[in-house]
Amino acid sequence: MKDATEQALPLCPYCREPLDSGHLRCGRCGRDPSAPRRPCPKCARVTPTAERACWNCGAAFKNDMRWKVALIVGLFLLSFVLSIVLALVKVLFS
Amino acid sequence: MARFKDPNVPAAAFTPYLEPGEQLRHIAFGVKQPNLLLMLPLFALAVLPGAIAVALLTKEYVIGLTDRRLIVLRFKGKSVSVQEVLDYRLDNGQRPPVKASTGPVFTHIEIEDPAKPFVAKFHRMGMPGNREGAMAIAAALTGQPASV
Structure with missing residues (x-):
């Protein structure tokens, strides 16, 4: 004790x-x-x-930063691609 | 919206890290957000992805003041899954170098220990009693009475 x-x-x-x-x-x-x-x-x-x-x-x-950075980069790329697609659609159909 | 509606949930996270006979006196929930120089360009590039990025890069902490030391738990999720544990002894007569201030909304605590630095801000609505807990912990660390 x-x-x-x-x-x-x-x-x-x-x-x-x-x-x-x-x-x-x-x-x-x-x-x-x-x-x-x-x-x-x-x-x-x-x-x-x-x-x-x-x-x-x-x-x-596990290192969480790897998938977080990959996700963040992917989201930004997706937003840029969507912006370009929307701009092209607007130009083509205007 | 408060991070925790019941303060017993984050308090229970300290149980495995308490020494025999150690009493938990005050707890507080706080966050450390990314540097402003990183946040502004993220938001400028795209608002929604920027907000998601800031949320992913924000670290959440629950700090607990006991009768012997300050325990800092970095966690994630509603279940308070502890990712890292820091502790600063207060019972050996030497307080760690601390900067603390309290404003109308946040309480800021910065521990300038070169081996294990800690910075976080504590929102008054982080959880029930968060402002009181953060101010009490700041007062204990700085040795000055809690005041706004």
Whole structure:
């Protein structure tokens, strides 16, 4: 059973080991507890954001920006094509 | 239109990230939109695709102030699917460098931590109690009393 002092210490988000104050890395797993992290969509364990795959299960993290940029470019191209088509229709049938 | 009608929904998203005995005191919903230099050309090219592009590039955050730290969750969707977690400890006597201001509509919070910077604005109607939550969090981060 942990004592009150140990309960008040912050916990490492990766291994849940109490962190000693002033230490920049976890004494048990050696990871930086203050780094931005993200939960794995498969196992829900957290991994630093800079990593491309989950440290626990190896699942690769998807990059949302790729499909978002492709969608945005596609929408703009579609709007331009529609504008040209509408202009041509107006010219042809006017 | 509020992003969340029930503040318990975003509050529940913090549960897996709280330490034993840690109490969540205030939460707020905010967004970080793309740079204005990017938004204006997008809208100038085409209004509807520009609006869709801005919506896709906007990041949504829920921040929570506990008795020990500030937790920032970047999420997407109504189900608050967490994409990234940031936390800033407040119980070690050192506050992170923060700029905060409150206007008639938005509360702006900017954390100038070189390792994990954070910027977002919090609309007063983002969810019930959003203005109060954002102002309370800003006051706790800056050490100054909340005021408009």
